[in-house]
Each structure stands twice: as structure tokens, then as C-alpha cells.
Amino acid sequence: MDFFKLKQNNTNVKTEIIAGITTFLTMIYIIPVNSHIMSNSGMHLEGLIIATALVTIIASAFNAFFANTPVAMSVGMGMNTYFTFSVCLAQNISWQSALGAVFISGFIFLLLSFTNFRIWIIRNIPKDLRLAMCAGLGCFVTFLGLGQMGIIAKDDNVFVRIGDFSDPNVLFGIFTLILILFLWVIKIKGAFIIGILLSSIIAWVFNINNASFPEHFFSFPNFSQENGLGSIFAKLDILSALNIFMIPVILTFLITQLFDSLGTITGVGERGKIFDDPKEGEKKLGMTLASDAVGSTIGSIVGTSTVTAFVESTTGVESGGRTGLTALVVAFCFILTLFLLPLFKAIPANSINPVLIMVGILMFMEVRNINFKDDAIAVASFFTIIMMPFTYSITTGFAFGFISYLLVRIFKKEWDKLNMGIIILSLISLGNFLLIALEGKI
Incomplete structure (x- = not known):
């Protein structure tokens, strides 16, 4: 374990393992949530479940070995909703072309991560505007979540109206939101995934919206060309993304990833004083950003939207994680999720949609610092x-x-x-x- 320089970073194997498991429990929700969101673009749900787990494994493990920081990475919340609803559905762009745009933006970000561009951005773009972008993204994600849950609905006269609260599925979604909010408020680690699983069990028991227990909890990963990973793997269309009208989409992916990554990585680093060393700090920051960019580039090939550093990594840092071993433990834990496809498929939509609102709340909280x-x-x-x-x-x-x-x-x-x-x-x-x-x- 000397590769991770544990003694030099004042940590040990036991602490790093605990930190990694803690981070995993707080971010495992990304598999059902991201898969559910992106499936609206026309991509197969089973393939997305495998792709989300796989890209999390690859990106987190790469960061572990390349940057040696305790930052786990996966598909970015907010960017997956933009990919699906703003790009694919609103603009009628195929998911293959959208993946091509993700690849291009990720590749550009990778090139920029080896330059002083990130420093230039920090110096030239007011921090308040970066915080406003995060808050706005939170509102966007929440708006989508409310619509998906049925709490709000489209109306031709007033654009948006309150949903049908006599619908048991809507009421179930509200119940799940209250449950997750309660678990989060009392600071239960893994509040999101615990809330999702508890509400799913209730839905299965009472057959809410035809939900039922999965026939099996475990299975081998689905790599089939029909509806598994093979149906989305390497299906990105880079040539169609090299279009003048795709420039705003590519720039949005790039700018959002840049600000999100800088904010998250520096925030996680601040909790553990990871980048404080005058000699190694700047180098570690740049390498972690590069890992982020590599994750997005690989993610577009595997079949997911933009990959970014996860703010949930702070839970691992607060548990003592200081090196890449923490991120490697996260990657190992996500390997186990590759065999839980039946469980993830059986989770009802309104056990998942409330997480969008919770993520929106957390993003919007940045408005207090503007x-x-x-x-x-x-x-x-x-x-x-x-x-x-x-x-x-x-x-x-x-x-x-x-x-x-x-x-x-x-x-x-x-x-x-x-x-x-x-x-x-x-x-x-x-x-x-x-x-x-x-x-x-x-």
C-alpha cells in the first residue's frame, strides 16, 4: 500500500477502507437515478445500469492510481438531466449525437486540464456567478423532478399547474420525498439510497403502481446487444456532433463540468487539506481534474453523460480518507453492483424521482453565498x-x-x-x- 503513501498522508489501510465504504453508501443512488433519467432519451435501462456502474468503477479507479486523491467519480447529476431533457428531448437530438458532444467536451477538458486554463477561469469568472450557475442547475433539476413525480403538470392555459394529488402514484412520490428528506435532516449516511430502498419495499408490498418484488436479486451483468451494455457501448456519433449548431451543447457540457469539477474537487480538498501543500497541492488538483476529464471521455464511449467528481466524496474525507485508496475502495464496491441488475430494475420510478428534488435542494443552497x-x-x-x-x-x-x-x-x-x-x-x-x-x- 506504499503506492498510496499512507504514512505520508497520516492515514492507514483501515481508515481508507472505512472512508471508501462510507463514500460508496452515500453515492450508490446514482445507479438507479441516472439509469432512470437517461432511459428517457431512448437508451435501454439495463444497459444504462451496467454503464453507470462501469464508468464509476473506471473513473474512480483511474483517479485512485493517477491522482492518488480520495475523490470518487461518476455520472454528474444535473448534466444527465440536461443531456436527456434539454438536448435529446427538447432539441430532438439523438442520444448518439449527444454522447458525441460529451466526448468532444470531455476531450477538450482533458487538454485544458494540463494547462493554466483552470486558473484563468477562477480568476476571470466571479465566484458569485459560478454559485448562481450551481443554484440554477438545482432549480432545473428540481423542476424536472417535480414533473417526473407528477407534482406539477403541463397546462396549455397557464403553462404549469399542480398535479393530480388523487393519484396514488403521486402521493407515493411525495411520501418518498418526505422519507428521504427526514433521513437526510437527521444526517443518516446513505440517506438517499436507504430512502429509495425503503420506499421500494413499501411499493412492492402494497403493489403501488404495479410494483412487485424482483424475482431474483442477483444476476450476471447484461452485455447483450439487444438491451444490455452492448446496445449503447461505443454507439456515440462524434461526426454528427461536429456541427455548428452543436457548439452551444458542447460548451454547456464543458463549462458546467469545469465549474462543477473545480467547485467539488476544491471543496473536498478543503475538508481534508488535500491540496494545501505548496508543492504537491497544485499538482494533485490538476491530476484530479484530468481524471475527471478522462472519466467523461470514457463515459461517452461506455454510454453515459458527463462524468464528474462527486461531492459525496466529502463523507469519505470526513471519515479520514486522504489518498486514492479511498477512491479505489469505492470502485471495488461498485463492482458488486454489476450483479444487482434485477434489484435496480424493480425500483419504482417514484422511489427514484424524489432524489432529483433533494439534489436540486443541495445545489440551490449555494445561493446563500451569493x-x-x-x-x-x-x-x-x-x-x-x-x-x-x-x-x-x-x-x-x-x-x-x-x-x-x-x-x-x-x-x-x-x-x-x-x-x-x-x-x-x-x-x-x-x-x-x-x-x-x-x-x-x-
């Missing part, structure tokens, strides 16, 4: 946050945020608070609207 006393920040944050769910597009939220920030600074003649980063992203945002106009969508 400086609303600054007019430009306040206006840009407002547009960023509300336009993501209102337009069903993360890209549009970005665009409104950057453009409004630039305009307010210009109106107030606050030239010293403008920089090339803001100007470039604002011009790209304007370009996005021009592309939409060219497509005849406005």
Missing part, C-alpha cells in the same frame, strides 16, 4: 437561476447570466470589474442566440 448587494451579480444571478428551468435549458441560463452581467457593468461604467473572460463568454452567449435564430427556433 453577494446580492452587488447590482451586476444580483441581476446576473437572478437571470441565470430562473432562466434554466423557465426555458428548459442550462445553456440559455448561462447566456442570460453572462450577458446581463456585462450590460449592468457597462451601464454603471464599472470597467475595472470587466475582464476578457466575461467578455468572451458574453460574446459566445450572444452567438448562441444567433445560432438559435439561424435554426428558425425563434
